[in-house]
Amino acid sequence: MSKTPETWDVAVIGGGNAALCAAMTAAEAGARVIILETAPKPYRGGNSRHTRNFRCMHHGPLGPLVDSYTEEEYLADLMKVTDGKTDVALARLAIRSSEECLPWMQDHGVRFQPSLSGTLSLARTNAFFLGGGKGLVNAYYRTADRLGVHVEYEAAVTHLEMDGDRIGHIDYTQDGQTRRIIPKSVVVASGGFQADTDWLARAWGPAAKNFLIRGTPYNRGIVLADLLDQGVEQVGDPKQCHAVAIDGRAPKYDGGIVTRLDCVPFSIVVNKNAERFYDEGEDVWPKRYAIWGRLVAAQPDQVGYVIIDAKSLELFMPSVFLPIKADTLEGLAGQMGLPPDRLRATVDDFNAACGDTSGFHPTELDGVSTTGITPPKTNWARPITEPPFYGYSLRTGVTFTYLGLKVDENAQCSVGNQPITNLWAAGETMAGSILGQGYLAGFGMTIGTVFGRIAGKEAAAHAN
Amino acid sequence: MQTDFLNEARRQAEICNACRYCEGYCSVFPALHAERAFSDGDLTQLANLCHNCRGCYYACQYTAPHEFDLNLPQALANVRQDSWEEFAFPQSAARAFQKNGVMIALATVVGFALLFWAARALASAGGEGFYAVLSHNAMVAIFLPAFLFPLASIAVSLRRYWRAIDAGRPTLADVVAGFRAAATMRNLDGGHGDGCNFEDEDRFSNARRMVHQAVMYGFLLCFASTSVATLMHYFFAMPAPYSLFSLPKILGISGGLLLVIGCVEMIRLKLRSDPALGAVHAWGGEVGSIGLLGFVGLSGLLLYALGQTAMMPAILVLHLGAVLAFFLLTPFTKMAHGFYRLTALVADATRKRGDAA
Numbered sequence: 077m078s079k080t081p082e083t084w085d086v087a088v089i090g091g092g093n094a095a096l097c098a099a100m101t102a103a104e105a106g107a108r109v110i111i112l113e114t115a116p117k118p119y120r121g122g123n124s125r126h127t128r129n130f131r132c133m134h135h136g137p138l139g140p141l142v143d144s145y146t147e148e149e150y151l152a153d154l155m156k157v158t159d160g161k162t163d164v165a166l167a168r169l170a171i172r173s174s175e176e177c178l179p180w181m182q183d184h185g186v187r188f189q190p191s192l193s194g195t196l197s198l199a200r201t202n203a204f205f206l207g208g209g210k211g212l213v214n215a216y217y218r219t220a221d222r223l224g225v226h227v228e229y230e231a232a233v234t235h236l237e238m239d240g241d242r243i244g245h246i247d248y249t250q251d252g253q254t255r256r257i258i259p260k261s262v263v264v265a266s267g268g269f270q271a272d273t274d275w276l277a278r279a280w281g282p283a284a285k286n287f288l289i290r291g292t293p294y295n296r297g298i299v300l301a302d303l304l305d306q307g308v309e310q311v312g313d314p315k316q317c318h319a320v321a322i323d324g325r326a327p328k329y330d331g332g333i334v335t336r337l338d339c340v341p342f343s344i345v346v347n348k349n350a351e352r353f354y355d356e357g358e359d360v361w362p363k364r365y366a367i368w369g370r371l372v373a374a375q376p377d378q379v380g381y382v383i384i385d386a387k388s389l390e391l392f393m394p395s396v397f398l399p400i401k402a403d404t405l406e407g408l409a410g411q412m413g414l415p416p417d418r419l420r421a422t423v424d425d426f427n428a429a430c431g432d433t434s435g436f437h438p439t440e441l442d443g444v445s446t447t448g449i450t451p452p453k454t455n456w457a458r459p460i461t462e463p464p465f466y467g468y469s470l471r472t473g474v475t476f477t478y479l480g481l482k483v484d485e486n487a488q489c490s491v492g493n494q495p496i497t498n499l500w501a502a503g504e505t506m507a508g509s510i511l512g513q514g515y516l517a518g519f520g521m522t523i524g525t526v527f528g529r530i531a532g533k534e535a536a537a538h539a540n
Numbered sequence: 541m542q543t544d545f546l547n548e549a550r551r552q553a554e555i556c557n558a559c560r561y562c563e564g565y566c567s568v569f570p571a572l573h574a575e576r577a578f579s580d581g582d583l584t585q586l587a588n589l590c591h592n593c594r595g596c597y598y599a600c601q602y603t604a605p606h607e608f609d610l611n612l613p614q615a616l617a618n619v620r621q622d623s624w625e626e627f628a629f630p631q632s633a634a635r636a637f638q639k640n641g642v643m644i645a646l647a648t649v650v651g652f653a654l655l656f657w658a659a660r661a662l663a664s665a666g667g668e669g670f671y672a673v674l675s676h677n678a679m680v681a682i683f684l685p686a687f688l689f690p691l692a693s694i695a696v697s698l699r700r701y702w703r704a705i706d707a708g709r710p711t712l713a714d715v716v717a718g719f720r721a722a723a724t725m726r727n728l729d730g731g732h733g734d735g736c737n738f739e740d741e742d743r744f745s746n747a748r749r750m751v752h753q754a755v756m757y758g759f760l761l762c763f764a765s766t767s768v769a770t771l772m773h774y775f776f777a778m779p780a781p782y783s784l785f786s787l788p789k790i791l792g793i794s795g796g797l798l799l800v801i802g803c804v805e806m807i808r809l810k811l812r813s814d815p816a817l818g819a820v821h822a823w824g825g826e827v828g829s830i831g832l833l834g835f836v837g838l839s840g841l842l843l844y845a846l847g848q849t850a851m852m853p854a855i856l857v858l859h860l861g862a863v864l865a866f867f868l869l870t871p872f873t874k875m876a877h878g879f880y881r882l883t884a885l886v887a888d889a890t891r892k893r894g895d896a897a
């Protein structure tokens with residue numbers, strides 16, 4: 077560390093949606109802004125590069141959104157998924173501000189598209205980004221550049237030095253060297269810690285080593301841990317993470333959206349001993365995919381196997397990997413490493429428990445259920461009889477963690493009851509301040525956009 | 541067709557079909573998402589629908605270094621390029637010229653030489669103006685077959701194409717829809733109207749769309765000019781030369797200017813774009829055919845400007861030589877893409893109507 081450290085009005089840590097919203101807002105308020113992004117340029121944008129939409133309140137049609145979606149309905153949806161574990165004041169702030177976010181996003185280069193084929197149910201509530209999250213991130217980097225925001229890639233922040241009630245300096249490593257900057261204001265937007273599987277394993281137990289990480293490998297919680305160690309107020313259960321069941325062949329990191337598997341409701345799911353363990357037809361998949369993340373995590377080796385037959389193959393969105401295929405169940409078992417006789421017995425039991433399937437309806441809770449087996453299958457229960465048979469493996473895919481920095485309505489962090497005068501947080505790293513558990517599709521980007529903008533405004537005001 | 545290109549496009553299409561984030565950019569994705577498995581014909585059609593706007597490359601979270609290694613614009617460009625060689629009639633001509641700018645230049649020189657020879661051998665003492673250099677009958681004798689042969693060749697190709705993609709029967713409305721999409725280059729507007737990604741990574745601009753329209757409409761205006769002149773010659777006994785404010789000249793000059801500016805700008809944009817997002821091996825052939833087209837326009841304009849001077853015969857010969865090469869090469873170079881693109885757009889309208897029914 078030879079040079080005298082540079083000074084900046086606002087330093088933003090992270091390079092995803094929340095960071096960019098904060099940086100653009102601060103730059104528009106006249107601040108000199110630097111972004112420190114640990115990823116190299118091709119991987120910039122964290123988990124935000126994997127997203128597809130954000131959830132937006134609106135009175136009447138707005139951009140790509142149809143009808144209206146009121147504050148009360150939005151909040152009710154949120155309360156339902158979090159089982160009431162929601163900070164209502166902050167949630168209302170996010171919801172109310174979401175409406176003005178949409179035109180703001182358009183002004184900053186984001187383009188929207190009608191809800192994607194296969195996701196019609198979200199056309200009213202969620203605005204889809206054209207080109208997905210990477211398209212959004214690219215547009216924001218362009219706009220930020222035009223606003224004079226300086227971006228450093230491969231700049232891994234390691235330490236924020238607390239100096240009384242403020243942050244004194246930031247240390248980061250780049251090109252194998254340690255560098256220091258002195259910012260007047262700091263915005264932390266560096267996501268959760270899910271990519272650090274050691275940390276996950278400490279919270280979850282050793283099973284977490286077998287989890288796949290759906291998004292960026294760069295959100296390792298380094299800044300989060302550094303701040304928590306220095307007594308910055310924390311929020312959220314370290315054991316809580318948002319996890320879903322995804323294709324077991326997905327890459328360890330960054331598999332993103334294409335690894336999702338929507339076929340569970342039309343299948344039976346067995347563990348490695350070829351035993352069923354849960355009602356596959358409990359509810360429609362968008363309401364169950366998170367539960368299955370946990371169910372699979374509880375099975376031996378944290379893996380499940382989905383079995384369907386020919387008649388169900390076209391009932392769900394195609395996924396990135398082709399299913400394993402065989403003309404007999406025994407053949408399928410062989411290819412998937414399951415005990416063939418046990419699989420045969422499980423399927424026979426299941427088939428015998430199926431009843432009248434004439435009411436089968438793939439997109440509604442049809443009540444076509446089994447009788448006399450445990451666990452039952454309470455909807456879409458049709459015997460697995462028609463070759464060829466198809467199989468997928470299922471693993472737990474972690475989306476993000478909940479443990480984070482506690483913030484107030486100004487996105488400001490604190491120690492004890494005292495605000496830290498120049499530290500704000502936005503996005504996933506503070507989402508636990510709002511959501512205690514559960515998750516509502518599209519709310520992550522709403523939190524990042526709303527609190528990113530608040531943090532950017534406050535940080536710039538402080539620096540001025 | 542080359543199975544490695546098809547297999548790579550299939551691999552990538554399957555990933556896109558599970559993702560769908562790019563649905564709004566162009567016509568390719570809605571067509572892609574309508575399938576579950578991709579036959580060679582499906583991929584060929586998707587490839588010819590793709591305008592190489594590159595929106596789906598820069599927005600893709602799975603491009604290299606990611607292990608999924610998405611580069612859909614390149615994968616489709618390879619299939620597209622290969623399909624033009626596959627369906628060409630005769631195929632060997634396409635294999636010789638599609639990817640090869642040097643061969644295009646050589647063919648053009650042969651065109652010049654042929655016209656020089658014709659001018660020497662077939663000049664008519666009695667003719668005036670251009671026809672003093674080459675008699676009208678000689679021009680017709682050379683250019684009528686040179687015009688009809690490519691049309692016949694392309695007709696064969698498009699028939700092969702339509703069979704390969706297994707499209708249904710188009711209605712008049714489908715044909716109109718296809719022409720409209722081509723006339724406006726709707727697929728280069730990015731779905732949001734900001735244009736495409738070409739010359740400056742992920743920045744959207746309408747530059748390529750405008751330049752493409754300049755070339756296309758410039759060419760059509762020049763073609764209209766020649767057609768009008770032909771009609772005037774035969775039906776109104778009004779042979780060339782024409783005055784500056786005659787219809788053929790107004791069409792020809794405006795078309796020529798658009799064509800030259802369009803071709804120059806197109807090559808400039810191409811030089812700034814990333815070749816790895818297209819059919820890498822065909823780069824020379826593409827630039828060669830744009831260069832040839834631009835030269836046709838330029839020599840035509842020069843002919844207007846210097847038609848009364850002593851340089852006229854030389855320029856006329858160069859112009860006609862280039863026109864000859866251009867016509868004869870059209871089925872076997874990038875120029876064929878317009879016909880395939882139009883056909884693909886009609887086929888897409890046919891598919892959409894079928895799916896909706």
Ligand SMILES: Cc1cc2nc3c(=O)[nH]c(=O)nc-3n(C[C@H](O)[C@H](O)[C@H](O)COP(=O)(O)OP(=O)(O)OC[C@H]3O[C@@H](n4cnc5c(N)ncnc54)[C@H](O)[C@@H]3O)c2cc1C
Pocket residue numbers: 089090091092093094095112113114115120121122123124125126127128129130131231232233234265266267268290291292294295296297298299331332333474475476502503504505517518519520521522524
């Ligand atoms: C596959 C997938 C799909 C999703 N889809 C949606 C969706 O459609 N809608 C939705 O609302 N939410 C979605 N989410 C959740 C959403 O991604 C997050 O809520 C949101 O992106 C969080 O934004 P962020 O800016 O806080 O974090 P991120 O976008 O993850 O950004 C964190 C940034 O910090 C950087 N960073 C980390 N550590 C350091 C360090 N030490 N120094 C410097 N920089 C650092 C990272 O490189 C990254 O750029 C999805 C998540 C996944 C994984």
Ligand code: SF4
Pocket residue numbers: 207208555556557559560561562563596597599600601602610612
């Ligand atoms: S190009 Fe990439 S982002 Fe676009 S649909 Fe395909 S996989 Fe998805």
Ligand code: SF4
Pocket residue numbers: 562565566567568569589590591592593594595596597612613616727
């Ligand atoms: S390059 Fe453009 S036209 Fe081609 S598939 Fe991608 S988005 Fe569509």
